[in-house]
Amino acid sequence: MTGFNTDKVHPHGYLRDYLKLAAALPEDAVVCEVGVLDGGSLDMWQTLFPSGVVIGADRNEAATWPEGTLRIVAEQDDPALGGMVAEHAPGGCHLIVDDASHIGNLTEATFAILWPLVKPGCYYVVEDWADPWVFPASLRWPDVRPELAGNELIDFVPSLITALKEDAATVTYTKMGLVIIQKQP
Numbered sequence: 668m669t670g671f672n673t674d675k676v677h678p679h680g681y682l683r684d685y686l687k688l689a690a691a692l693p694e695d696a697v698v699c700e701v702g703v704l705d706g707g708s709l710d711m712w713q714t715l716f717p718s719g720v721v722i723g724a725d726r727n728e729a730a731t732w733p734e735g736t737l738r739i740v741a742e743q744d745d746p747a748l749g750g751m752v753a754e755h756a757p758g759g760c761h762l763i764v765d766d767a768s769h770i771g772n773l774t775e776a777t778f779a780i781l782w783p784l785v786k787p788g789c790y791y792v793v794e795d796w797a798d799p800w801v802f803p804a805s806l807r808w809p810d811v812r813p814e815l816a817g818n819e820l821i822d823f824v825p826s827l828i829t830a831l832k833e834d835a836a837t838v839t840y841t842k843m844g845l846v847i848i849q850k851q852p
Contacts, residue, residue, distance in 0.1 A: 671714070673707035680843050681794065688762060688790055688847070689715040697756045699724065699784075701743050701777055702767035702794075706731035712762075722755050724748060725767075743767040744776035752784055759786040766794040788836070788852040795844045 675681040695718040700708055703725035710733050712721045723732050724739035732738040739751045763781050765774055785791050839847040
């Protein structure tokens with residue numbers, strides 16, 4: 668099960684962690700990924716949750732949503748994003764993955780908007796938290812809004828963990844770059 672066309676397999680190596688999460692969730696899970704790009708991750712979620720609902724949100728209308736996935740075009744910090752996701756997932760999501768900008772303020776906003784939609788006992792994942800060690804946001808995303816330049820995701824991780832004292836059952840961060848948050852049951 669490594670034939671997925673997504674960076675979650677290579678170079679990042681997240682597949683092992685995602686297979687563990689998939690095993691803990693029902694086959695009909697509702698999954699939302701913020702940051703669609705070429706749609707490879709959405710294909711992976713459809714395979715892992717064949718009876719589920721897969722929602723993809725991206726700011727770029729030219730991103731690729733595979734057949735059978737639900738499409739949301741919005742900025743990741745759009746206050747209306749939560750309502751758009753909730754329209755497709757009225758009972759909440761089993762898994763929300765933020766693989767969008769990897770910029771601290773935007774990731775923080777996305778988390779504030781979407782964390783309430785995570786079902787009890789289920790998961791929210793922030794990807795690529797360690798990317799600034801490789802190269803800064805301004806080099807990754809040259810079209811980033813100027814006010815966000817230099818606002819690295821790695822600087823946001825400690826405040827995220829602190830903010831979750833009451834709501835999170837577990838917070839796991841991997842050296843490969845995932846922050847995996849399980850909501851209290």
